[in-house]
Amino acid sequence: MTDSLRRLRVLIRRNALEIIRDPLSLIFLIGMPLVMEVLFYAIFHKLTAQFEMKYLAPGIAVFAQSFTTLFAGLLIAVDRGSAFLTRLYVSPARPFEITLGYALALIPLAFVQSVLFFAVGAVVDPSILSFSIVPAVLACVLTSLFFIGAGILLGSVCTEKSIGGAASALIAGQSVLSGMWFPLDGMGEGVVTAMKVLPFRNATLLVQNALNGTDDPRADIAVPLLIVLAYTAAVFVLAAVFSRPGRDG
Amino acid sequence: MNDTETAAPALPAIRTAGLRKEYGDTVAVEGLDLEIRDGELFALLGVNGAGKTTTIKMLTCLCRPTSGEAFVLGHSVTREPERIRPLIDVSMQETAVARNLTVEENIAFCAGLAGLGPEDAAAAREMLYRVFGLGSVKNKRASKLSGGWQRKLSVGLALVSAPRVLFLDEPTLGLDVIARRELWTAIRSLRGKMTIVLTTHYMEEAEALADRIGIMKDGRLLFTGTKEELFAVSGAGSVEEAFIRLVEGGTGND
Numbered sequence: 048m049t050d051s052l053r054r055l056r057v058l059i060r061r062n063a064l065e066i067i068r069d070p071l072s073l074i075f076l077i078g079m080p081l082v083m084e085v086l087f088y089a090i091f092h093k094l095t096a097q098f099e100m101k102y103l104a105p106g107i108a109v110f111a112q113s114f115t116t117l118f119a120g121l122l123i124a125v126d127r128g129s130a131f132l133t134r135l136y137v138s139p140a141r142p143f144e145i146t147l148g149y150a151l152a153l154i155p156l157a158f159v160q161s162v163l164f165f166a167v168g169a170v171v172d173p174s175i176l177s178f179s180i181v182p183a184v185l186a187c188v189l190t191s192l193f194f195i196g197a198g199i200l201l202g203s204v205c206t207e208k209s210i211g212g213a214a215s216a217l218i219a220g221q222s223v224l225s226g227m228w229f230p231l232d233g234m235g236e237g238v239v240t241a242m243k244v245l246p247f248r249n250a251t252l253l254v255q256n257a258l259n260g261t262d263d264p265r266a267d268i269a270v271p272l273l274i275v276l277a278y279t280a281a282v283f284v285l286a287a288v289f290s291r292p293g294r295d296g
Numbered sequence: 297m298n299d300t301e302t303a304a305p306a307l308p309a310i311r312t313a314g315l316r317k318e319y320g321d322t323v324a325v326e327g328l329d330l331e332i333r334d335g336e337l338f339a340l341l342g343v344n345g346a347g348k349t350t351t352i353k354m355l356t357c358l359c360r361p362t363s364g365e366a367f368v369l370g371h372s373v374t375r376e377p378e379r380i381r382p383l384i385d386v387s388m389q390e391t392a393v394a395r396n397l398t399v400e401e402n403i404a405f406c407a408g409l410a411g412l413g414p415e416d417a418a419a420a421r422e423m424l425y426r427v428f429g430l431g432s433v434k435n436k437r438a439s440k441l442s443g444g445w446q447r448k449l450s451v452g453l454a455l456v457s458a459p460r461v462l463f464l465d466e467p468t469l470g471l472d473v474i475a476r477r478e479l480w481t482a483i484r485s486l487r488g489k490m491t492i493v494l495t496t497h498y499m500e501e502a503e504a505l506a507d508r509i510g511i512m513k514d515g516r517l518l519f520t521g522t523k524e525e526l527f528a529v530s531g532a533g534s535v536e537e538a539f540i541r542l543v544e545g546g547t548g549n550d
Contacts, residue, residue: 050411057408061394061401068396068437130390134453137356137386138409139378 054140058148065122066156072118077160080111081167088171097230100175104168105183105254106227108161112191112250113221115153116198117214123149123202123290124210146290149202150195150283157191158184161254175258183258186272190250193275196282203290225251246278307370309334309461309491310355314364317350317515324350326515328364332508337483337492339506341499341539347515348495349389352463355493356386368461382410385459389466391450395439399430399449402438403456410457417456424452427482444475451479461491468501480504499536509535513543 066072084107091098126132135145161184169176194217201213222228224238224247231239242248249271261267308331315328325347332338342348353359355366357377366373368380394402403424407417425431428448433441438449451467464483468476476498483505486492496502502509509526511519519526519542523535530538 053411054409057405061397061405064401065394065396125395128390129395130388130392131394133358133386133388134392134406135409136358137381137384138406138457139382139411140409 050139051141051144054138055144055148055151058135058140058145059152062122062149062152063155066118066152069118072114075114076111076118076156077163080107080114080160081163083107083110084164084167085171088168092172095230097227100168100172101178101259102227102255104164104175105187105258106225106251108164108183108187109190109225109251109254110221110227111160111164112157112187112194113218115157115191115194116201116217117211119149119153119195119198120200120202120205120210120214121207123199124205124207127202128207142291143287146199146287149199150192153195153198154188154191157195158188160191161187165258178258179260180258183254186254186257189272190253190275193246193250193279193282196279196286200282200286200289203286220245221247221250224248227251244274246275249274306334308332308367309336310366310368310493312351312355312364312366315351315354315361315366316363317347317354317359318362323515325354325361328515328517330510330517330520332491332493334491335488336507337487337494337505338508338510339502340493340495340510340512341497341502341535342495342512343497343543345514346512348512349465350515351512352386352388352465352493352495356384356463357381382457383459384461384463385454385457386463387451387454387465387467389469391443391446393438393446393449393453396437398435398437399441400434402449402453403430406453406456412457416458420456420458424455427455427485428452429478444471444478447471447475448479448482451482455486459490461493462486464492464494466495466497468496468498476501499534499539503535511539511542518542 084103087098088100088103092100092103096102123132136142165175165180165183197217198214201210205213224242224245226242226248253268253271253275256267256271310330310332312328312330315325316323317325328351340348340351354361354373355368357373357380360374369383371379373380394405397405400421403421404417407420412420425434430449430452433445438446441449451464454462467483468479471479480501483492494505503523508520508522510517519529521529526535526538527533530541532538532541
């Protein structure tokens with residue numbers, strides 16, 4: 048194993064432990080979305096197709112990922128504020144290893160999140176076992192990259208105090224603009240256009256379509272995937288720019 | 297080496313030449329010419345905004361000088377930062393620990409980052425337990441420690457990599473008098489084993505610990521020398537009085 052990989056392993060382990068050992072992060076990343084999944088299904092699935100488990104589980108899986116932005120951002124903002132990040136930048140670790148260490152620590156969490164949401168969904172409504180769960184989980188891992196990158200970006204520009212507000216805006220964006228809670232009919236044209244060009248609805252559609260299958264993979268899988276990946280690339284590039292050592296002076 | 301040859305003078309641990317750092321219109325450090333000998337404990341004093349922390353940031357490759365040059369153990373901070381980083385470590389003003397990791401895990405983390413093998417990592421851990429007394433809290437998460445213990449851990453973590461040059465930026469800031477004295481004892485035990493650059497607002501700290509003292513004001517170095525030389529230049533009988541006279545008078549020996 049090279050020195051770089053050894054350092055990366057050390058960074059990933061530390062970052063993962065920091066998040067897993069914070070009870071609040073587990074509540075928001077897993078506990079609360081699971082409760083929402085069960086409750087919303089129980090209350091609404093007979094009233095509207097939107098809350099059938101084949102749409103609800105993917106929607107909740109992506110919604111829960113938006114909290115990754117908050118906790119990744121919080122970890123980095125605290126590391127910056129406490130000079131822990133300075134300690135890392137003075138160490139032999141290179142800046143890209145440090146950024147990658149934050150990102151890779153959170154991908155397994157996104158995987159576990161999505162498996163849990165589909166598993167609980169299958170317990171509540173076993174019919175979703177007949178759908179494509181493995182592609183849906185893989186799609187979840189891809190969409191998680193956007194939220195992780197956004198967390199690294201926000202953590203690099205926000206303080207420990209301001210990160211909550213900034214990440215909440217993104218969580219609200221995912222909640223409102225994903226279209227998972229209410230039908231698009233009746234929404235203004237501007238809102239619908241925003242939903243089409245922003246990553247939130249595209250991330251949800253990608254996972255929903257990966258689970259349910261589609262006759263038009265180009266329009267229903269490739270297009271949302273490319274939009275989400277484009278935003279992912281953008282947030283990681285910005286995160287690399289804003290997280291470089293010495294930015295704070 | 298034959299009998300007629302004499303040993304070459306040791307390279308200074310740190311040498312700066314015309315070091316300058318600007319932030320927009322503000323000059324944080326100006327024309328800094330400084331030499332710190334290998335193995336000495338050098339205290340850098342100055343009021344807020346004097347340029348101490350900026351100097352440390354440049355010497356630790358955290359920010360690039362606007363002009364001038366600095367060498368750490370013979371390596372340029374602008375051209376060879378990747379050769380400097382494995383040789384140095386820093387403890388900044390803020391406490392820098394992994395909050396949800398235990399003391400033992402924090403030490404293991406820093407050892408892993410420095411690329412230490414299991415034996416060296418164990419030796420570093422035992423050294424921190426001995427010098428800083430961290431063994432008694434080794435299984436506690438850092439976030440559960442008192443401020444004093446967190447500070448000791450933060451300073452101690454900078455020693456895990458066995459740096460040849462250690463930068464301590466106001467290491468006792470915010471500590472009570474007992475914790476400060478304990479940290480002094482720990483820092484004293486490191487004298488001669490590595491080069492230490494210490495910035496502080498506490499004059500008695502510099503007086504108690506430093507081999508040589510540097511005084512900065514408005515980004516410029518006013519004085520470098522021993523305590524005795526400081527007393528001679530200023531006509532004062534204590535570091536605090538000498539510091540006040542030099543900073544208010546604006547003159548020194550540099």
